Amino acid sequence: MATSLLDSITAGLKTWARVNSPWAIHFNSGSCNGCDIEILATLTPRYDLERFGIKLQGSPRHADVLICTGPVTRQAHDRLLRIYEQMPEPKFVVAVGSCALSGGVFEGLYNVIGGIDQVLPVDAYVPGCPPRPEAIIDGVAKLLASLSNPGPKLSTPASGAPAESAPAAEVAEEVV
């Protein structure tokens, strides 16, 4: 049928575009800066994230991928949700650093809710304290690879509402 053919072509086209030039936004919800400087380092000449077509930019409304660092603090919680809600569908979350995975050393402090997946559905986890820039690039690249040949469905909640469970699609191995 014409419509379904058109649909599948546009869907393919969209995936192609998405995989080749995802725009990312970075939010620090309580990190120690260690992960943040490593994310910034991925942009710089030695690592050069832009060669994969990934661009880090400022507005959540233009972003496909949310890169989160740090445990979620009580103050940053609402902001994190708001940023996630402002991103257009489909959207993906990459949690960077031990803190973002589980709370890390800050697990159990009174102002810390826990890892990112307590609040948002996470698509890729990058462990390390902090992960090396190569590991961060690997995490994002694996996320992109999983988009072009979708195996198990990524957790993309229908509305912007936070999902309770957050299955991991990909776990980037730590590159040490």
Added chain:
Amino acid sequence: MTQPVEKKGDRFIIPIGPQHPALKEPGHFEFTVDGEMVTDATVRLGYVHRGIEKGVESRNYVQNLYMLERICGICSHTHAMVYAMGVEKLAGVEAPPRAQAIRLIVAELERIHSHMLWLGVAAHEAGFDTLFMYSWRDRETVMDLLEALSGNRVNYSANLLGGVKFDITPDQVKDILEGMAFLEERNRHYLEVVMNDMLLLGRIRGVGTMSKADAERLGAIGPTGRASGVARDVRLDAPYGAYRTFKPVLMLAETGDLEGRFNVRLREIMDSIRLIREAVTALPEGELTTRMPRRIKEGETVSRVEAPRGEAFYFIRSNGSEMPDRIKVRTPTIFNMATVLTLARGHQLADMPMILVGIDPCFSCNDRMVSLKRQGEEAAGGDAVAGPVMTWNEFRKAVMR
């Protein structure tokens, strides 16, 4: 995210943050503007407050070393060092000379990495992305050295209570000296670029000028204060560890503007390079650690260290057990933040990112406090609830799930 401009009376207030392209960390600023001119500024901090000061009270001294190191990933060695020095003082032991020299070398490598990181971010805010890319490319040299020494690029975990974790081998000394030669040449070039590039100077000369009197009144410390001529550096005023042997040179500028801050920080990199050279070539022989008791004698102490951004101050009180009774952390950014709010007045809105970056803010060090508003407090009518001060148990109930 920048919300639409809000109009209050005849004033416009522009909210910026906590997520904003010009901010690398979450903080919320409100600038009151008259046209393009900023007439007032306020800040709301606390987005990265995690509650570390309370958390350390329920962990032992060794665990705290790792927790406190993670207050800030940029100056992690500083936090671990100032804590270790304080605990050693309380226990009445002193780290061996070789350990102290290694602490100094890592601290100065960290200063170079922090200042080069700042140079890049400041250049980026000024729209000079070429300098950002170059300085971060060269900064990788320091990161490689730190990784070779410690095994991690950030959070090196060099300190132990009573010493350091790793030695510096003759091979590594050679690598460090090579790295320093490269960085010296590059930084000489950056100093030239910053002082001569007319486009950059247009954005930094005479912008954010703070007089010495103002700097002292507002309590500016670190390179921010030194750029206004405040001659204060803990490494010289109260020498600690290996700084008693290897003396840094005080870097001052008189102009007090952003140009002065570039100048001071770049010259500090050069001085750190000199210090590292001196320290690695005259590395004292001996042990790396001394024995530390597990329980620390009862007592209290303060310890101070010059972090890349200014003075880091720790108060540690021990009650004779395995865990500290209280640790109070005072970091430089909160003092320099007051200068931003004052300097903002009378500048154009477009200069705000530069003025903020000028102090090299570090929000994760900064957010030591959180204020709570209890639900239904008004409805309950002030005194009906347990008063403005909560007990620890009430507080736990309020915030813990």
